[in-house]
Amino acid sequence: MGVIRDQSEKIFTGAITTRQFHPILPTGEYEEIADGVMFYRWFANVTAAKTGEGLVLVDTGGYFNQDATVKLIRQFSPERVNTAIYTHGHVDHACGMPAIVADAQKNKVARPRVVGHRAVAARFDRYKRTAGYNTVVNTRQFNRPAPWPTEYVYPDTYFDNQLNVVAGDDKFECHHARGETDDHCWVFIPQRKLLCTGDLIIWAAPNAGNPQKAQRYAREWAEALRVMARLGAEVLVPGHGYPVFGAIRVRQVLNDTANYLQSLYDQAIAMMNAGATLDEIIHTVKPPANLAEKPWLQAVYDEPEFIVRNIWRLEGGWYDGTPSNLKPASDGERAREIAALAGGVAPVIARANDRLAAGEVVLACHLADWAVAAAPDDKSAHEARMRVYAARADREESTMAHGVFRSAVVESATKAGVAPPEDKRSA
Secondary structure (H helix, E strand, O other), X not given: OOHHHHHHHHHHHOOOOOOOOOOOOOOOEEEEEEOOEEEEEOOOOEEEEEEOOEEEEEOOOOHHHHHHHHHHHHHHOOOOEEEEEOOOOOHHHHOOHHHHHHHHHHOOOOOOEEEEEOHHHHHHHHHHHOHHHHHHHHHHHHOOOOOOOOOOOOXXXXXXXXXXXXXXXXXXXXXXXXXXXXXXXXXXXXXXXXXXXEOOOOOOOOOOOOOOOOOOOHHHHHHHHHXXXXXXXXXXXXXXXXXXXXXXXXXXXXHHHHHHXXXXXXXXXXXXXXXXXXXXXXXXXXXXXXXXXXXXXXXXXXXXXXXXXXXXXXXXXXXXXOHHHOOOOOHHHHHHHHHHHHOOHHHHHHHHHHHHHOOOHHHHHHHHHHXXXXXXXXXXXXXXXXXXXXXXHHHOOOHHHHHHHHHHHHHHHHHHOOOOOOOOOOO
């Protein structure tokens, strides 16, 4: 058993956890996982398949390790890259393509055909318009500088619903499915019984709620997973994390993930139909306990609460059901009113520290934010906020929550003129 198969087995059985081997951890491991199919364990995975007409890639890796991706592909095979298929246009999946094009030019062979859903082009266009915003968001989310790319290789073959890519004797069935993105597709290679899901499977609770990114589609995502579960695939290649081996396990992972999403969706819609507010829904709806305990559905990246918010946004708009939030006063105005009721900013800071000491860190965060909003230049307010959010970040398990809360630590430490506390989760 190779390293990748061994790690997959250990995670599936619970011998090791996705908290120890986070699905977005770029280990650089690679291994042949089916006849003539090489798997590369990057931040976002890359799959290379040998065919009678050259290599076919499913996803191309990120912009930040393009040259390393090409080097590893060339270790696998010197053959021309015939086709690259984007499972979607996220920059960690589609932005390794410039180096692959450059490799073709260097070898004086035709550049690969690039296949993607029709909506990929609109995504790349939006990325160019919002490069600054996405730099801010990714820097916050991953707790390190993350400049956004501006170079994209657009598909030259688009499809709407389904497309068969043929290379030699092999067929790569590309199926559109709205899920994490509106331009998503999954790819089935029937001759090798291999399924590439893209980010529809990521060895974690589905990334269906990311609070800083565009709309996601939980219901349609679940439907696509059920379609995939009926294929009889014997190897599943996820967008992140290790492959799943064995038809029974592949089917279980797909159906469990579908049921997880469907449950959150059904609960949220039922409460919306009953007239509940967003606040009531996000504090009530939970995933089924038996599914939340599965090794492949741990909330180490996204979280169920965020998924519920995205369901509300898709099906109900942005009004949250609280009338004062329809046209609210500014954060600063509200915070100053709260401080006035408390007798000044100092009592608000003191109360934040008290709540932190009592272990009520969620309330402490609200109080610390009010103190800073009421007195943006008050160093003691920022010091309190820094301590509160450091404690909050250290206890969070999901990448997204940790990144947002840790960014608040750094922000307030900078404004207070002090060094931020150690990030215990990264230590």
